[in-house]
Each structure stands twice: as C-alpha cells, then as structure tokens.
Amino acid sequence: MSDSNKILEEITSSEYKWGFVTDIDNDSLPKGLNEDTVRYISAKKNEPEWLLEWRLDAFRKWLKMEEPIWPNVTYPKIDFQDIIYYSAPKQKVTLNSLDEIDPELRATFEKLGISLDEQKRMTGVAVDAVIDSVSITTTFKVKLSELGIIFCSMSEAVQEHPELVRKYLGSVVPVTDNYYAALNSAVFSDGSFCYIPKGVRSPMELSTYFRINAANTGQFERTLLIADESSYVSYLEGCTAPVRDENQLHAAVVELVAMEKAEIKYSTVQNWYPGDKNGKGGIYNFVTKRGICAGDYAKISWTQVETGSAVTWKYPSCILKGDHSIGEFYSVAVTNNYQQADTGTKMIHIGKNTKSRIVSKGISAGHSHNSYRGLVKVMKRAEGARNYSQCDSLLMGDQCGAHTFPYIEVENNTSTVEHEATTSKIGEDQIFYCNQRGIATEKAVALIVNGYCKEVLNQLPMEFAVEAQKLLAISLEGSVG
C-alpha cells in the first residue's frame, strides 16, 4: 500500500500544464460592479436599448437575491466589488483574416493545442475562441453560412441577428433563475451564438474555447444554441486558465433550444485552473446550463468531463417539454487536492413518453469533495415517462469524500423511474489481477479508471475523448487509497 501512496503523492503533485499567462495588452474596466458597469459593457458592445434594459433589470433583481448556500461546498465569501467585469485583449476593430490576430494570442491558442488557422480544416472543427471576456475569432464562418448555419460570437449576433437573440435569450434560463444566472445576465460580455436552420445537419463539430487570461477578472460568457426543426449539431466546449494565487470567478450561462426532431449534443471538457495542491487559488466555476426540448422527438445530450476548477457548481439540465423527447447526461467529475465539485443534472419530464438517462461517474482523491446532486421530476402529464439514473463514485484515499443527493419526484403512475448508485474504491482484487499479468499498479489504476469512465468518454467526439483521457490520466493514475 505504501507504494501506491507514493504514487498517489507523485500524481497529486503533478502541475497544471495550462497555467501560463499570455502578455497581451488588455482593455479593461476598473474593479467593481454597479449600474454604470452594466451600462459601460452594453455601450462598449454597441448594444440596442432593449438589451441594456434587460441587463439592468437583471442587475436590479440580482441585487435583491441571495447567494445560494445549499451546495455542498465551502469557500470564502466572494467580494463582487473586487472583480473586473470586463477585460478584452486590445486589437483592431474588425478582423478580415486570421493573419490579423495578435500573434501573441495566436501563440496562446497554439500552446493550448487549438489552432485557429484554417489548416484545422482537416479535423473539421469550427472554433470560436473566447479570451477573458470577448470572442477573438470564429473560424469556418463562411463555409457554415453557406448552409445557413449562424455561428458567431454573441456580440456579433446581437448586431446581426437581434430578432433571434431577443426571442431566445433568457427563454430557457430566466434572469431570476438563480443568483449567478442573474449576475451573468447583467454583465455577460460575450460568448457563442449558434443557429442551425431547419433540416440542416451541421457538417462539422462547432467548438468554443474559453480562456481566462487577465488577473482579477471574472469571466461571464453566455452561450445560446438553437437547433431548428430536424437539425443536428454537435457542440464542444473547452476551457483553461493561468495559474494564479487568488480565486477567479467564472459564471456562465448556456441555453439550448431544440425544436421538433432536432438534436443537440453538447460536450464540455472543463479544465479551469483547480488551485495548487494546498488549495490556494483556482477558479470558482458557477455555471447554469439548461436545454429545452421544445418540440416533439427532440433530443439534448450533455456530456461533461470536469477535471478543473477549485469549486464547481454546475447542473446541466433538460426540460423535456415535447412528447417523445429525450434528455441525456453523461458526466465524469474528477476532484483532487482541495477541489470541490457539486454537480449533476435535472431532468424535467413534461411531455408524454419522454425519456432521460443519467450516467454520472465521480472520482475523488486527495482532500477533495465530490457531490452528485440531481433531480428527476415527472410531472402529472408525462404519461409513460422513463428515466434511468446511475451514479457511481470512486474514492481514492481516506481524506476525500463522495456524496450523492438524488431527488426523485414522480407524479405520474404510468412512468418508470430507476436510480442506482454505488460508492467504492478500486478493488484490490482488480489491481492484483492486473499486477499478476505484469501491469504495474500505476498503469493498472489508469486502466481501471478509464474503464470506469468509458461509458461517458464514449459519448465524446473523437479528439475530445483523447484529450479527456489524457486529463484523467494526469489527474489520477496510480492513486490507490
């Protein structure tokens, strides 16, 4: 056992690889939040009057709300006046080609393994890169627009497709939904906007890459994705941040709308800076993600690999409004050192014969705490609704905790809801079996963890799956309690 403890120690001390800072000129607001901040952001983005009003309304409501205390996480109180709410890399106003992007910036994304160049065409991924508060560039725009797909930054969408933005913004996550959603509604700076027209199947994966670069800033991005009738889109999201001693806040809102027979697949690999091994620094990741299956036979699938952030508070949810609609949630959440994660999903069955499936795998190591919190609600009208949930937790070491809070509320007698959960450590017999066959303990653990997460990782698009697997290996391999 001492061997594996040693391995565990080595692993837990492995450094965060994406922790560099890019030295680029920033255009940022001073710290603090008041109505003027909101007005400034809105003016900076040249927003129409209705959006400013919408923001101000959100801000006023936010002032009256209280920070939620129910999540199973502890962190010092956030001083919302000590945050920079707007920070953008200085650059020319419009970019006609990628060559015009600040070379420093491009180098940043190269370092992160995301090439903004068109050479990426080979892999067929369109990328929208968001650094600090604003979207830097969106690739493959022309090609996508031939099909009628709109894929651009939120600011651009506000200018060019105000009718769509106005119709759907806040329709899934209302302003008053929760504390952080209200804050985001007031101060969101940018994000991605995507619209897939009727009957179109997006030919490539759409992707957003988020990066917090500047110090003391908060990142508040807003993503809105609309899949019109019979369309399909697969959307990827990735994120990293530099190593800093202070905690930074990330409060995003993601809204998905799937019309009749549309399908949205939303995948996230979340790797914000988790803080150092003593729990210093790291990102507070307070995110509201929700999708609505507005039409019949619509499908929304969330897949997430959560390895970063000091504190995570995130519940990607599905409102299954259309009859026969389907919601899925696949999650791997890994916490190490002093990380805390309270994550899960909500499946609200409203329509008839709606189905949902939840597969959640939690892995806790070090001094971390990992909670699954989920709600499956079957409303009165949801005849024949079906849910299957499975949440497993794996514990590594005796200093960590794994918690499960599943809420199941059933109001219809023709529905079937199943939930099962297990908590255990990696079996000594499994390790022994591997050892016996010449596989070293460290490798055996990686193998077992990968096998444990396979069900979720299989849901990820190819290149993301590879990245996720590497991430898992870095976070955990070899750690047996």
Added chain:
Amino acid sequence: MTTELKESLIQHFNTLEKTPSSALLVDTRKEAISAFQELGFPTTKHEEWKYTNLKNTIAKTYAIESAATFSAEDIKTLTALPIDCYKVIFVNGIFSPSLSTIDAAGVTIEPFQTSNQEVVKNYFAKNLPYNDSMVALNVAFATAGTLIHVKAKQHVAKPIVCFYLSDVRSANVFAQPSVLVVVEEAASATVVELNRSLGSNTAFTNAFTHAILKKEAYLEQYKIQNDIDNSNFVHNSQIVHEGKSNSYTTTITLNGGLVRNNLNITLGAEHCEAYLNGLYLEKGAQHVDNHTLVDHAMPNCYSNELYKGILDGKSTGVFNGKIWVRKDAQKTNAFQSNKNILLSKEASVHTKPQLEIFADDVKCSHGATTGQLDPEAMFYLRARGVGEDKAKKMLVHAIAFDVLDKVKHDELRAYLEQEIEERLK
C-alpha cells in the same frame, strides 16, 4: 397561525416549571425548549421537511396533555392485539402505569419519575443534536415518559407493546409520548409501538423513542401505524449502538393522516449491524414521510435498508434515506433500497436516497425505483382467468410480502398480514 401553537407550548412549559414534577431532567429539558423556541415548527423551507407540510396540522387548536376519559371498555378495544405481550399504555402522551402490565421478567418498565434516575439522566436525549425541532419539543415535555430497562443477559421473549392512545372525542389532542429503551449487555427484547385514537377530532402525536443498545445487545423494533384518518403522527426514533449490537427496525404505515417517521441510527462502535425495513400502503389523501439516517461512525459496521411503498388515491409518499459514512468508518458495508408503486393517477412520490461518504474502503450502494405494477405479471394472471381487481391485489400483496417476510415475530407477522389483507379489501 403557526406561532399560536408554538407560543402556547412555550407558555405551557413555563407553567409546568412551577410544579414539583419539573425537577426531572430539568437541564436537558430547558436546553430542549430553548432549541425549540429558536427553531420553531419545521417548515417546507427546511431541507428535511421540503415535502411534508405541517402548516395545516399546527394551525389547529389543541388540548395539551389533557386528561382522557377512557372507560375500561374503551381501553380494552383500543389495546386489542391478538398477541401475547406486555402492554405499556400512554393516554394522550402520558404514561399510565395503572393501565399497563409492568410485572415483566428481566425488564423493568417504569415512569421516568420513579425509575432509576441515573439511567434516565445518563441516556435520555443525551448529546442529541436538535437539528430537528420536533425532537426538541418532545424532550422539553418529557417528564411523563417511561423507561424500558432490559437487564443484562436477559432475553425478554414477549414483545413489549407501547400503545400511544389519544382521546379525540371532544377536542383535538396534542400528545407527546417519550420512551427510553435501554438494552443492557447481551440482552435482547422486542418493542412494538402502536398509535391509536378514538373520536373524530384531530390527534397530533409527536413521539420520541430513544433506544440505547449496550455491548452485544439485540433490539427488534416494530412501528405499526394504523390509526384514524385524522391522526397526524410524527415519530422520532434514535437508536444508539454500542459494540457488536444489532438492531432490527420495521416501520409499517397503513392508515393515518400525515405521518412522518424520523429514524436515526448511530453505529457508534465496531461490528454493529442495523437493519431498517419499511412498508407504506397509502390511499385517500394520506401523506407518509420516512426519513432515515444511518450514521456509520466506526469501522466494520453493516447496515441494510429496504423501504417499499404502494400509493393509491391522492396520497403522497416521501422517502429520504441518508447513509453517512464517517472518515474512521473503514470497511463499512451499507445498502439501501427504496421501491415505490403508483397505483393511481393522483398519487405521487418524492424519494431521495442520499449517500455521504468520507471513508474510502467502503461498499455502499443505494437504489430507488418508482413505477407501476408489472404489466407482464398482470397479463400472466389475467391470462389465467384472474380478475383485474384480484390480480392487482395479488401483486400488491407480493410487494408487501418482501417487507413482511422480514418480520421475525410469528404472531406479529400473522397479525400484520391480516391487517394488510383487511386494507386491500
């Protein structure tokens, strides 16, 4: 409205303090009343009471600790039970030694006032965290409670049956029976708790049973809740285990109004085992809420929990099972299962099987299902000429059987089977 009952209870406490019987447990009770005063009655804003609303119950006016006028005949009908047992009778929450059979071998059953004060003081409500104000409320008025003290190495063969009787013929009654069960080393006993009311007004009972299991002790507990429609029953049970002790708790809820069971088990030493079983068969506008907490504080303990519910009419069911495995509790095995069947369109169920685990070398699992009677089984029976109603009953019976099968006392099981048969008619 809600403040009224609270205020009158606090007032009642202050009046009682001037009477001679108030010397009993005075510090414990004072602490409890201030906890209750601070917390008040639980509301749906309280996470543990999210789905159970006491508002309508506490809005009524109650007679508190009122004297009952039961005739000998009434008592006889109310305490009828086809089982050879010792009867411990509470009337409107107050232990009545004259009505009870207390000359039992191996066990003493006495009111707190005259029993071994050391034992009462050392165990009753000791180190209770008053996170639920209903427990605090009971403890604050626990002067008329009873001590069931099972002597070391004694096996009490006959079940000890506690009857919580309420006389609601002339007024609404608020009753708070308190029981302390101490099972000494290597002793064993069976304790049954039954609540029954007479009349058509509302009975609101807030019971508290504190059981202490010493080394190698064994306790079987049965809570049988089958009362009038107007009976609102909150039952708080606390079971504290010492080394190598086993407890076996079964909660069966048949008729009643609002029923809330808080069953907290602390496995406070190594090699303890706790079994928790429950069955709720609801209809009409019933509301049954089972909250269980198994606190694995020490290593090498085992807990196994099975709760089943069948809900008909407009009834609502709540199950909240928490398994808490502390850092030191390595080698814990904890299992939990909750299965619900909804028979009607209006019935609903809220279940939350919860695991909180701080140790790594554990095996814990929980499962919860909600569904309807298996259509294939139904078809099988129908194909063999069994009518729909009968087939339904057979299947419901089969579901209930899983839990009934775990009732170890033969006479008691036969009695319960008959009661369930009656209910399914």
